[in-house]
Amino acid sequence: MDFRLSAEQQERSDRIKVVAQTLSAPGIVDEGLQGSHRNTWKNLGTVGLLGAAVPEEHGGQGLGALDTALLYEGASDGGADTGLLFAAAAHLFACVMPVLEFALPQTRKTLLPTLCSGELTAGNAMTEPDAGSDVSRLATTATRVDGGYLLDGVKSFVSNGPVADVYVTYATTDPDGGYFGTTAFAVDRDSPGLFAGEPLRKSALASCQAGEVRFARCFVPDDRVLGRPGQGQVVFRTSMRWERSCLFAIYLGQQERLIRRCLQHVGQRRQFGKRLADHQPVADRLADMRLRLESGRLLLYRACTEIDADRDPDLWVALAKLAVSEAAVATSLDTALLFGGRAFLAEYGIEEEVRDAAPATTFSGTSAIQRQLIAREMGL
Template sequence: MDFGRSAAQQERYARMSADARKLASASSAAGSGRDAWKDLARLGLLGAAVPQEYGGTGFGALDTALLYEAASEGGADTGVLFAAAAHLFACVRPVIEFGLPETREALLPALCGGELIAGNAMTEPESGSDVSRLTTRATRVDGGYLLDGTKSFVSNGPVADLYVTYATTDPDGGYFSSTAFAVDRNSPGLVAGAPMEKSGLAACQAGEVRFTRCFVPDDRVLGSPGQGQLVFQTSMQWERSCLFAIYLGQQERLIRRCVHHVGERRQFGKRLAELQPVADRLADMKLRLESGRLLLYRACTEIDAGQDPSLWVAMAKLAVSEAAVATALDAGRIFGGRAFQTEYGIEEEVRDALPATTFSGTSDIQRQLIARELGL
């Protein structure tokens, strides 16, 4: 079993980490304009997991995760990377795996190039973790469906050109009750709401999307009618693994900053690094990072091997998200009062880490999935 990166992976990682420092200066543009999306496309982050025939790089899950980890480690804004990851994993991947050939040809090159921005419209005001009871309805009509309902917390929602959304098509269908759709922003009856105010991941705008008798043609159905749960779960395997590589990079960056800080800062007549409680805290931070990294890489490897990655994906998402929050809070303790000063950026790191245990399925949901895989 090889735990090392190949020479090609090491080269790509170093190059992406260096390029990410340039991207960091354009952090706010992801929410307000197209410049950052063009930069993300140029760096290959929007098309990393897209076949080359559609303008992507053709990477598997592991190589894609390494790119996102490197971009985060190099200093790219967490919100910008989250926006890109939501675009790629929750929206582009379903089009790749479940779209008709003509739909893939029409959408994927522009999605890879940053000309089109995608938003993931699954969550509803009364349906967060329980995705089996969607109140958004899709009614069959000649040539397609009419969508009615409201989606909330739509990542990239206010700026998206395309929405991958899910609606109930058969209320009594159980697992096969919902269907997935790729809906153009300019579709009559679709209204994207204003950006909501958030405390973290500010560069990724989110908001409501409302459908009122919004017509979606048959060629924009992803998969077959009734396969909404399958489409969503498949996208979540990519999101819960590859997206959370962003938080590996964030932890690596925070640990590096903390090590530098404790080497220079003095208290009680000695460097902070010489105080055992401080050293113990940093050791725990490193342990959490490397444990989560091994789980995440294993989850990605299972995806690439075509195996059922459910157990490893749930464990990776749980471990990395919880570690991200704990490590950001520990960095705050190490920086002390300076953690409350915006110039140091620690408080922003905490705010960006906190949502990790909620989106893409809460930590409690991940524990339920792990227990299910154990046969409980």
């Protein structure tokens, strides 16, 4: 096996790293202004992050899963805001990819170019107040009427919710249908009966605005159904394959960036007459950080390779999501320990890195869920 990046992959990664530090969202949370969001969002579209895995004929970059992951990893490694990258990844993997793979041709033609360019923002509306990990029990319902469906229910923690133009959402269409009891929809923000709430005040991933979305007899036409009625779980599972692999490349980049900072710090900081780097426990901690990063990276690249080869990626996706998310949390905490009291000073940004890493083991399926999926793939 050749683990080296191709010249094209390396050039693309180097290019995104150069512009990464310009990818930030100052004031976006405090202002809550569509105008501020639009400017930031179009920048993400310009550098290709919003349509990386979408074919060029639909306005995207035409990249596979591995190259898309490398793009997000490079942006994070180069210093792009983690919350903003998370917002872009939620837009692409949880929303744009379901539209690409399951929408009707005319719906794809209408939505995809503007979603890839950053003209439109997509919000991921799956989670409910009483349905987080158990997505098979959605209280939101979709009632069949002439020409479409009426949606009723509440979605919580909707990524990009306060600023989204389109929501990919899921609702129960057959309470007795089991696996085939839910249906996926792409719903316009201006649909009568759709109410987007104010941004939640978060301590992590702050540049990704999240909020509640309510549906009250919200009419969705038939041409905005994703897949066939009853295929909601299929749509969701497919989107999760992309999200649990490519999105977590953000945390590979974060770990690489933190390790680099730690190496610089322990090489300069002195305690007890010698550099921190010369204390064996410090060297051991850094070795563990590198081990976690490289192990997770291999699993994530393998998961993406399986997706690109059109093979069943579920085992590798679950392994990668579990390994990378837990490594991100551990490495951010190790960074805080190595920086000591400085880690709690806002000017160093370490405490923000810890806060941004902490949710990684919760969203896109908790670590417990990933272990269940791994066990199931092992035949248990």
